[in-house]
Amino acid sequence: MKTDSFAEKTARDRARSLLDAGTFRELLDPFARLESPHLPVQEIVPQSDDGVVIARGRLGDKNALVLSLEGAFQGGSVGEVNGAKIAGALELALRDAREGKQIFPVLILDTGGIRLQEANLGLLAISEIHSAIVALREFVPVIGVIAARVGCFGGMAIAAALCTFLIGSEVGRLGLNGPEVIEQEAGTNEFDAHDRVLIWQTLGCRRRLAMGQIDLLVDDSVDAIKECIATQINIRVTKKQREPVARTREITAQTRKIQDHATADLEPGAAKTSSSGRGRQWYNALMENATEHAEGKSLLVADAQWGTETIRAISVVPNPLARFPRARQGQMGVEEGWGIARAIWEAIDSDLKIKRAIVAIVDVPGQAFGLHEEQLGIHLSLAAAVDAYIAAREFGHPVVALIVGKAISGAFLAHGLQASEILALDDAGVEIHVMSEASVARVTRRSLREVAALAQVAPSTARDVHSFAGLGGISRLLKVHDAGEPSTQAIEEVRSEILQAIQRARADAKTPRARLDSAAGRASRTMSREVRRVLESQWYVEQ
């Protein structure tokens, strides 16, 4: 008998195939007509479901929620609408879980990550997806499936790493940065995007299984995948006490793998992006009376007493002596991601009564683009940081971010976007975006001039802090006279703003979802809100 290939199906058929016959019920189906309004203005034909299928149905005796991305449409990329469909559905599942109504989420990940045409809107949506997955994981297993042609990359690779159980097939690939982007950012010597053997040896699910980054490798067969999902749901529901430690919390075991990784062949780095050095400058300025905390030099971590508040500040800074060349200029690399996770968990584990504030000082020019990073699973390292920030928030630590320079893509997801309050200097040196213009041009097949002009029609692709604030991404913009050389007065003012943000976060530990309710979020992210409104109205079957 011929095997029924999972990979060959469309997203809708994949979702249908995993649910028991006759129980598939699609929410926000193509006739709900919630498509991306951002693509037609960029001369791109939209799809009626925006490339994701949200379906409820039965899996044996359980209620399941299947979220299935369509890799054939725009590379399965996540924009405002499909991102809101996924985040919104997970948020409703979480609401149900908190009321004791179990519904088991399954993410079918066939996605290149953030949709570059919707840039920061995709970035915000993915931060909401991360937050919802980690919160849901406390109630039900969240299962991820990477078994289709595109694989799973970017911010969604971080989402995959956050899942309770991750299933892959030989067809699937998993990594933070796709081969083309690494080649663009770091050169052909670092990663040849045409070398198929190298790609599969580095990113293939078989390799990921060997590295402990996925849990199970199955055949490309509907029956095999469905059976595996059903088994995992049943095991994890009945044996809750024996729940293994989340992959993102295995800090000691995972960092050992990184320490053991041979780096003798690593040449000096020549990454194109670089940090302005503002992170270190602001960190030093704000933390002058800090108690030193040895955590390596590319990651600064220290505690300080500001009035009645104890704060732990964390910043990633350039370090020419870092082991991994691609992370020497302030990028978020494998060591930095796990380092952040360790620093935060240390605070969580030692603060039993009074929870100190966690302050992320953000100046990250991006994640490290490199072969060694992908081999070691940089997506997992960033997921560990994401998970730690979310955990800190959930355990009652006020989490505040201060953007003083660049806040870019995966690095920002891992260091800043999970904060309850994001403050930013109101300064031209502050940049928030998802990918260098050169890489955007390559991936979207546009000229650099066309990419630069895009910001006019699609504000989410702009890179300045005001545009990001316009999306509701910033709680407060802080005016400073000279952001590069802050005066004593400016430092005091910023410190006072951070303290006020800590107070607000203590009163209300906002999740990323709350940004939608800000005045700017309400005005600009209308589709993110509309999707959630209609989704909620369709969540239960009408009586």
Added chain:
Amino acid sequence: LETLNFEFRAGLQFIQRRVQVGVVASGNLEVLLEPEFSPVSRVRVRTSVDGYREEWMAILRTFFGRHDVAATIEINDGGASPPIVLLRLEQALEESRK
């Protein structure tokens, strides 16, 4: 991206249920087919390839010539060839009868 609108005299057969087939990908398209109860069948095409109005007209004429249906159709096209377009339209109609 070009948006094209077409109208045809509605046929006698009604569509039994609305269906969606296909994916907007390079050389592929999605078709949304819905019942239409007025005397006019309407088709809206959004295509990534500009300047083929006549060809779309010919394809749709062929489809409505073969099938005496009353329908509203939306097509989101990623540059599919005429045979692929016809195939998807036939597939949608077939699905609507299941």
